[in-house]
Amino acid sequence: xxxxxxxxxxxxxxxxxxxxxxxxxxxxxxxxxxxxxxxxxxxxxxxxxxxxxxxxxxxxxxxxxxxxxxxxxxxxxxxxxxxxxxxxxxxxxxxxxxxxxxxxxxxxxxxxxxxxxxxxxxxxxxxxxxxxxxxxxxxx
Amino acid sequence: xxxxxxxxxxxxxxxxxxxxxxxxxxxxxxxxxxxxxxxxxxxxxxxxxxxxxxxxxxxxxxxxxxxxxxxxxxxxxxxxxxxxxxxxxxxxxxxxxxxxxxxxxxxxxxxxxxxxxxxxxxxxxxxxxxxxxxxx
Numbered sequence: 321x322x323x324x325x326x327x328x329x330x331x332x333x334x335x336x337x338x339x340x341x342x343x344x345x346x347x348x349x350x351x352x353x354x355x356x357x358x359x360x361x362x363x364x365x366x367x368x369x370x371x372x373x374x375x376x377x378x379x380x381x382x383x384x385x386x387x388x389x390x391x392x393x394x395x396x397x398x399x400x401x402x403x404x405x406x407x408x409x410x411x412x413x414x415x416x417x418x419x420x421x422x423x424x425x426x427x428x429x430x431x432x433x434x435x436x437x438x439x440x441x442x443x444x445x446x447x448x449x450x451x452x453x454x455x456x457x458x459x460x
Numbered sequence: 461x462x463x464x465x466x467x468x469x470x471x472x473x474x475x476x477x478x479x480x481x482x483x484x485x486x487x488x489x490x491x492x493x494x495x496x497x498x499x500x501x502x503x504x505x506x507x508x509x510x511x512x513x514x515x516x517x518x519x520x521x522x523x524x525x526x527x528x529x530x531x532x533x534x535x536x537x538x539x540x541x542x543x544x545x546x547x548x549x550x551x552x553x554x555x556x557x558x559x560x561x562x563x564x565x566x567x568x569x570x571x572x573x574x575x576x577x578x579x580x581x582x583x584x585x586x587x588x589x590x591x592x593x594x595x596x
Binding site: 418419421422423424425428431432433434436437439 | 508
């Protein structure tokens with residue numbers, strides 16, 4: 321199984337997104353790149369922040385890169401960041417991502433009206449992350 | 461100067477509401493007229509998050525703070541998912557339209573008590589808040 325976080329995990333995640341009719345429908349008119357920042361937790365095997373970037377366009381993923389620089393990652397239209405263990409909670413479906421944002425557990429940078437307008441697509445994106453068979457780096 | 465005045469550090473729900481209103485006022489400056497007129501206090505509570513945010517509309521600004529301000533004219537109480545339905549409901553006359561599926565869902569939640577709006581008879585204030593939050 322892909323290790324989270326890793327290039328292999330992101331690749332598998334993108335395959336899931338591209339294959340999802342629900343996401344394609346919810347994000348049919350979405351235009352904009354997004355960066356997930358998996359914030360460092362050295363004691364859990366994530367020694368530094370990891371920036372994973374995806375160019376999302378009309379329900380598809382046009383490109384993706386794992387481990388981009390902070391500058392590249394922060395330049396995305398939307399940036400969602402949280403410590404590694406919060407992302408782990410999301411992937412394990414222990415934390416609803418939308419509630420997590422409303423609780424400040426996941427921090428979002430970008431145009432809020434757009435995110436709210438596409439809340440269903442956002443939720444679907446994170447639900448797909450939960451469907452990737454995953455090994456976690458701190459459980460190795 | 462921004463029309464959105466953040467009082468103290470905002471977090472989670474209050475930060476989202478502040479960013480949402482700020483984004484709407486930036487993309488549609490004509491909505492700033494909603495901040496004119498009499499000062500009105502509005503409270504929004506997300507029951508499942510145990511989070512409350514207070515808004516004061518008037519004098520060309522909306523002041524946003526964490527927690528409960530005293531004596532709100534309007535108090536909106538619902539779970540967080542329902543609160544996110546509010547901005548997505550298409551509006552008719554500034555209020556959720558039943559011609560739209562999200563609007564119908566919002567109205568249904570009001571009827572069943574899942575969405576409570578105390579002070580709902582202050583329609584003008586409810587309408588101002590709804591129009592400030594709307595992304596539909």
